[in-house]
Amino acid sequence: MIEIIVIGYGNVGSHLIEVLLSNTSINLKQVYNRSIEKIEHLLSKCPITNSFDEILEADVYIIAVSDDEISTVSKALKIDNKLVVHTSGSVDMNILNSNRKGVFYPLQTFTKNKSIDFSNIPLCIEANNDSDLILLEKLASKISNNSFILDSCQRKKMHLAAVFVNNFANHLYHIGYTICEENTVPFEILHPLMEETLNKIKGIPPLDSQTGPAKRNDQKTITLQLGQLSEAQQKIYMSLTNSIINTYKNHG
Amino acid sequence: MIEIIVIGYGNVGSHLIEVLLSNTSINLKQVYNRSIEKIEHLLSKCPITNSFDEILEADVYIIAVSDDEISTVSKALKIDNKLVVHTSGSVDMNILNSNRKGVFYPLQTFTKNKSIDFSNIPLCIEANNDSDLILLEKLASKISNNSFILDSCQRKKMHLAAVFVNNFANHLYHIGYTICEENTVPFEILHPLMEETLNKIKGIPPLDSQTGPAKRNDQKTITLQLGQLSEAQQKIYMSLTNSIINTYKNHG
Numbered sequence: 259m260i261e262i263i264v265i266g267y268g269n270v271g272s273h274l275i276e277v278l279l280s281n282t283s284i285n286l287k288q289v290y291n292r293s294i295e296k297i298e299h300l301l302s303k304c305p306i307t308n309s310f311d312e313i314l315e316a317d318v319y320i321i322a323v324s325d326d327e328i329s330t331v332s333k334a335l336k337i338d339n340k341l342v343v344h345t346s347g348s349v350d351m352n353i354l355n356s357n358r359k360g361v362f363y364p365l366q367t368f369t370k371n372k373s374i375d376f377s378n379i380p381l382c383i384e385a386n387n388d389s390d391l392i393l394l395e396k397l398a399s400k401i402s403n404n405s406f407i408l409d410s411c412q413r414k415k416m417h418l419a420a421v422f423v424n425n426f427a428n429h430l431y432h433i434g435y436t437i438c439e440e441n442t443v444p445f446e447i448l449h450p451l452m453e454e455t456l457n458k459i460k461g462i463p464p465l466d467s468q469t470g471p472a473k474r475n476d477q478k479t480i481t482l483q484l485g486q487l488s489e490a491q492q493k494i495y496m497s498l499t500n501s502i503i504n505t506y507k508n509h510g
Numbered sequence: 511m512i513e514i515i516v517i518g519y520g521n522v523g524s525h526l527i528e529v530l531l532s533n534t535s536i537n538l539k540q541v542y543n544r545s546i547e548k549i550e551h552l553l554s555k556c557p558i559t560n561s562f563d564e565i566l567e568a569d570v571y572i573i574a575v576s577d578d579e580i581s582t583v584s585k586a587l588k589i590d591n592k593l594v595v596h597t598s599g600s601v602d603m604n605i606l607n608s609n610r611k612g613v614f615y616p617l618q619t620f621t622k623n624k625s626i627d628f629s630n631i632p633l634c635i636e637a638n639n640d641s642d643l644i645l646l647e648k649l650a651s652k653i654s655n656n657s658f659i660l661d662s663c664q665r666k667k668m669h670l671a672a673v674f675v676n677n678f679a680n681h682l683y684h685i686g687y688t689i690c691e692e693n694t695v696p697f698e699i700l701h702p703l704m705e706e707t708l709n710k711i712k713g714i715p716p717l718d719s720q721t722g723p724a725k726r727n728d729q730k731t732i733t734l735q736l737g738q739l740s741e742a743q744q745k746i747y748m749s750l751t752n753s754i755i756n757t758y759k760n761h762g
C-alpha cells in the first residue's frame with residue numbers, strides 16, 4: 259500500500275486528499291496545512307499537522323502549495339531518500355530540495371468547493387529516476403485512467419496551452435455572456451453551440467472545424483461586427499480574426 | 511399538419527430536411543435546390559425541384575441559402591400570402607420579398623456530414639405578425655425544446671456572440687492543438703480541461719470562473735509565457751490578457 263503525505267489544502271490539495279481518502283489501496287498517512295483550522299475536519303479520517311517537525315514517514319510527499327512557496331516548503335520539509343513531488347504546471351522539478359524528486363501535475367482546473375471526477379483527469383508525471391517514475395505511474399493509475407509522462411519542458415508548454423483553452427476560452431464565454439445580458443437574452447441560448455464547438459474538435463482537428471467570417475475572410479461582416487464592440491473587444495476580435503485569416507492563407 | 515417547403519440543401523437545409531422528414535406531424539411538401547443532383551436521393555421521400563416555377567403551395571417556405579442570396583431567392587420565389595422565412599443570424603427579416611415574413615434561425619454550427627440532435631438546438635424565431643409568430647412557435651416546438659422569440663437586433667447580437675464562443679473558441683483550441691503537436695503531446699490531454707471549462711460556466715457566470723495569470727495580474731508568468739509564442743499568438747495573448755486584467759480591475 260503506497261503511503262502518501264499531502265502538504266497543502268488549497269484547491270488542488272483538498273481534491274487530491276478527497277480522492278486519496280476514498281481509495282482503499284492508498285494510505286493517506288498525514289495531511290499538513292499551514293492554517294490548521296482548515297483541515298481540522300479531516301481529523302477523524304487521518305492525522306493532521308501544521309508543523310514540519312511533526313511530519314511522518316511516507317513513500318511519497320505531495321507538495322500542493324502556491325507556486326512561489328514550493329521551494330520554501332520543500333526546504334522546510336527536510337525529507338531525503340523519499341520521493342517528494344509538486345503539483346505545478348509551470349515550476350521546474352529541480353526546485354525541489356530532495357535527492358528523489360518528481361512532479362504530479364493534474365492538468366485540470368480546480369475550485370475548492372466544486373467536486374470533480376478524478377478518474378478522467380490527465381496526470382502529468384515526471385521523476386529524476388526510473389524507479390520513482392514507476393512509483394508515480396502506479397500512484398497515478400490508482401486515481402486516474404489518464405497519466406502521461408512529460409518532461410518539465412513539455413509540462414510548461416501544456417500549462418501554456420491550458421491558458422489558451424481554459425483561461426482565454428473562459429473570457430470568450432464571458433464576452434458571450436455580456437452580449438446576452440446587454441440584449442436581455444438568456445445566456446443558456448449559447449450553451450448548445452459551445453458544446454457542439456467542443457464536440458467537433460474531439461472528432462476532427464480544430465483546423466478543420468473552423469467556420470465563420472474570419473475563415474471566409476468576409477470583410478463586410480468583419481467590419482459590421484467590429485462596429486458593435488467595445489475597444490477591448492475589438493482588439494480581441496482583430497487579433498483572433500487576423501490569426502485565423504493568416505492560418506488559412508497558409509493552409510490554402 | 512403544417513406543410514413546409516425548404517429552399518436550399520446546404521449545411522442548414524440538409525439537417526433541417528432530415529429532422530422534418532423524421533417528424534410525423536409535419537408534411538415536408540417539397541425540397542428545392544439549385545443543383546438538382548444534390549437532392550435526387552430525396553426523391554423517394556418527397557417531391558423535389560430546381561425550378562422556382564414548379565414550387566408548390568405550403569404553409570411555410572424556409573429559405574436556407576447563403577446570406578447574400580436570400581434576397582434574390584426570395585424575389586424568385588414569388589410567394590405572397592404565405593409565410594416565408596430565412597435561417598440567417600445576421601440578415602434582416604425585411605429583406606424578404608413577401609407580405610408575411612419571418613426568421614427561423616438555428617443558433618448552432620452545422621456541417622453537412624456531421625449529424626446533430628435538433629431537439630436541443632435553440633431556434634430563434636421572429637415574424638412580422640402575431641399569428642405567424644404563433645405558427646413558427648408551433649413549428650419550432652415540433653423539432654426542438656428550445657425556441658426563443660428574438661427581434662432582428664437581438665438575433666444579430668447572438669450571431670456576434672456566436673463568433674466569440676464558437677469561431678474564436680475554436681481558434682483557441684487550434685492554438686492548443688498546435689502547442690501539443692510541437693511538443694509531441696497528444697491533444698487529448700487537453701480535452702478534460704476544455705470540458706470542465708465549459709461545465710463550470712453552466713453553474714456560475716464566466717466572470718466568477720475566471721482563473722489564471724491574467725486574472726491574478728501575474729506579470730512574471732505573463733512575460734514568461736509571451737516569450738514562448740509566435741507573433742500572432744502574442745497579439746491574441748495580450749488582447750485577452752489586457753481585457754481580463756481590466757475586467758477584474760473594474761470588478762474589484
Ligand SMILES: NC(=O)c1ccc[n+]([C@@H]2O[C@H](COP(=O)([O-])OP(=O)(O)OC[C@H]3O[C@@H](n4cnc5c(N)ncnc54)[C@H](OP(=O)(O)O)[C@@H]3O)[C@@H](O)[C@H]2O)c1
Nearest residue numbers: 266267268269270292293322323324325327345346367368
Ligand atoms: N488550482 C488549479 O486549478 C491548479 C491546477 C493544477 C495545478 N495547480 C498547482 O497546484 C499547486 C497548488 O495550487 P492551489 O490552486 O491548490 O493553491 P491554493 O488554493 O492557493 O492553496 C495554496 C495552499 O498553499 C499553502 N501555502 C501557501 N504558502 C505557504 C507557505 N509558505 N507554507 C505552507 N503552506 C503554504 C496554503 O496554506 P493556507 O491554507 O494556510 O493558506 C494552501 O494550502 C500550485 O503549484 C498550482 O500551480 C493548481
Ligand SMILES: NC(=O)c1ccc[n+]([C@@H]2O[C@H](COP(=O)([O-])OP(=O)(O)OC[C@H]3O[C@@H](n4cnc5c(N)ncnc54)[C@H](OP(=O)(O)O)[C@@H]3O)[C@@H](O)[C@H]2O)c1
Nearest residue numbers: 518519520521522544545574575576577579597598619620
Ligand atoms: N452553417 C451554419 O452553421 C449555419 C448556422 C445557422 C444559420 N446558418 C444560415 O443558414 C443559411 C444557409 O447556410 P448554409 O451554411 O446551409 O449554406 P451552404 O451550406 O453554403 O449552402 C448554401 C445553399 O444555398 C444555395 N444557393 C446559393 N446561392 C443560390 C442561388 N443564387 N439560388 C439558389 N440557391 C442558392 C446552394 O445551392 P447549391 O447546392 O446549388 O450550391 C446551397 O443549397 C445562411 O443564411 C446561413 O447564415 C448557417
